[in-house]
Amino acid sequence: HLKTMEESPGGPSQKKVVAVVGGGLVGALNACFFAKRGFDVELFETREDIRQAKIVRGRSINLALSHRGRQALKHVGMEEKIVSQGIPMHARMIHSLNGKQSPIPYGKKGQYILSVDRANLNKELLTAAETYPNTKLNFDRKLQDWSAETGLMTFVRSDGSEEQVEADLIVGCDGAFSAIRKQFLRRSRFNYSQTYIPHGYMELTMPPINGEFAMKPNYLHIWPRNTFMMIALPNLDKTFTCTLFMPFEEFEKITTGDEVIEFFQKYFPDAIPLIGVDALKRDYFRLPAQAMVSVKCSPYHIGSKCVLMGDAAHAVVPFYGQGMNAGFEDCIVFDEIMEQFNEDFTQYELQTMRAHVNSKWFLFRKHIDNLLHFLMPKTIIPLYTMVTFTRTRYHEAVARWHWQDRVINRGLLFSATGALLGGSFLLIKNPPDINKLLVPAEKMWSRLVALRTS
Template sequence: MRKDVIIVGAGLAGSLCALYMLKRGFKVRLYERRADMRKAVLVAGRSINLALSVRGWTALEKVGVDAHVKEISIAMPKRVMHDLEGNLTDQFYGNQDQAIYSVPRGELNVLLMNLAQERGAELFFNQKCFDVDLENPKLIFENTIDGKISNVSCDLIIGADGAFSAIRTKMMKQDRFQYSQYYIEHGYKELLIPANADGSHKIEKNALHIWPRGNFMLIALPNLDGSYTCTLFSPFEGKDSFKELKTPQDITKFFNSVFKDFTPLIPDLVEQFLHNPTASLGIFKCFPWNVKDFCVLIGDSAHATVPFYGQGMNASFEDCRVLDDLIEEHEGDMLRTLNKFSQIRKPNGDGVQDLSLHNFIVMRDKTADPIFLLQKKIEQKFAQLYPEKWLPLYSMVSFSNISYAEAWVIGMEQEKLMSKIMNLPNIKETWDSDVIMQEMLKMC
């Protein structure tokens, strides 16, 4: 008999997971709280984008949808740093042939939902899950338009309902279930740089742009229509905070003083700033991620993180691939599959969260710090000479499928080693010498 799966949440993780479960021959029903975004996304006039990297691509490829996603993505092989005076510096993320990709979130979600539907999934919109029976796989949904309640049962429940998961909330009522949430002091606001009149990009297209300013920073990712989605990350309160930017005068003065070359790119900057919401950022942890052999959490519902490594979606896509691998490995034994999934993915959820917090410091402070840039040059040189001994942390996370947990541990060991190297006398003069490479080799 075909296994009957209900996926709660038709976001990025839920839609991709549907494709995996369909490929396995399961019956799949996707329930989504929101209206069908396929009717709204293309007229939204505003595109939010995400950075997709190797582990995301690996998961898309395994289920045969990577070529579709390629068509809506823009390669970003480098960061372009914008200093206070508007001077630009390029920093390649890896080797010249490696890139992360800017992908429009709405279009990606629509694409995955369409493919899931074409391949046999049933999609239900305006269906808010508000209860789940953790004794037997049963769910209760409320139609958000007419209030109608439906009770549905299945063999397997996949909770892909995001950071504020209803499935996880119910799991929290179980004995010994672990849960924590931590909001950082920074929030974010999105702004849009429009395209030129001819549809071209106003700044370099194939790059992620960063304006690092210490306690706050601005980033911009290109969209296919010539625009850029920009995100300002700032503290909610205190110096240079959102709280200080209340009036058009405050906003204009702030942007003119710290983002000189950015300000002229958005003619209606003040209107956008006042109109667009300021959102919070948090880390959500829980364990275990499964209940018995019939309920499991994937994506943000299990491990929502702050966005500074651009890995939340990538980690969620990796969940789908790993869950599928485990179903295969355990030949349909769902108890062993889900227990193992929870056990092996939890350290990676923690790993991606640690990495994300760490990269906030790197992006906002270090990318403008000459000592850090020198350190990266030394690492790069060593990695090229001894690739079997050193893969830079950014490459482990973004250009490999090495587990997040392992990347984090290796990355922190590399940091320790590099702090010894950076403390060697005259490192600024000697960094390019064989002596430094030999010193690193001894320490590895």
């Protein structure tokens, strides 16, 4: 096996080079993990350094950090700092049509998730990676080509100049539209799917009122409305970022400022004064609704030369708050495997392959790739708790989830899901009555089974 850095006789020429492609959240954190192990880490990012950038373009403004993500941050000594810059959300706050707000706690007392600023978290992670002397961050490097045989990569800079780097291991953390993954697609027996849901999302800002949060800050606010919904997460500057999820065709029906107000009047009346009529009319048309893609693939690696992590390997829709957290956990999982096999990358191949064969990850995905599950807090709490507040492997979380025996083993998964979704529609069409939402799902299920077998 390859020697660990500690065992190797020193001298920088002896160190293995790990190239991390992508300087987003997972790439920057991974750079810290590999640097901590003593590898020569080279991080490559297409865009400029966001710490110097005037405008940060891209993905959603804030994110829900939960246990898996925190554990990964802890591993590189970043947990405390990031947590101190986040805003705890102890419960969901359900907004009914008449303006009534009803909290539904996350898991047990004391359990909470954190609203964190994506750009800030990314900056902090890049700065942390840079503190390792064996790490170099390279911005303005667009991947042009690479070889899975030699590990040779070619990058292009915005001035047109080319740069070549050879790595012992290439780690593709370049997101749902991964450039690294293109090479995987050209190889035989690589399974791949990208699926867009019919929903788009749009972000709107709810400013502070008299220097204070416009709503209670320590909640993830949710306006569940039939096939669409709005959520709001608090930011440190006392704004909320509201995200409206809705089928694209619904977005496209609204073409004037007055129609925006009319729409909000019908579905989110309590949000109008908080966002502001003028801001709403203006911001709704600032950017078109953004698409959401779910990516699945297997295997995640090519031999021992390249491995995909984060969204590049398994992009998910945002409703379960697991995209970043799962990506961060990838860093721990890979680190644990390196520990176990003395940094012999070839072992990763065996591990992932074995894991894949029996994986229930895909099964889990069936559950979370659905907006509507998000709208049924009570029925999914047992699963949600395991996913959000533990590092129980995703597929074990599903396995332990006591529904599984009843739903999946009886092969009734689809009809059950259908019926329950139907149920959730009914519940949510009317102003949500929390007691109704809290009807144990098991009861609903028993009725269903009774119905079917009768």
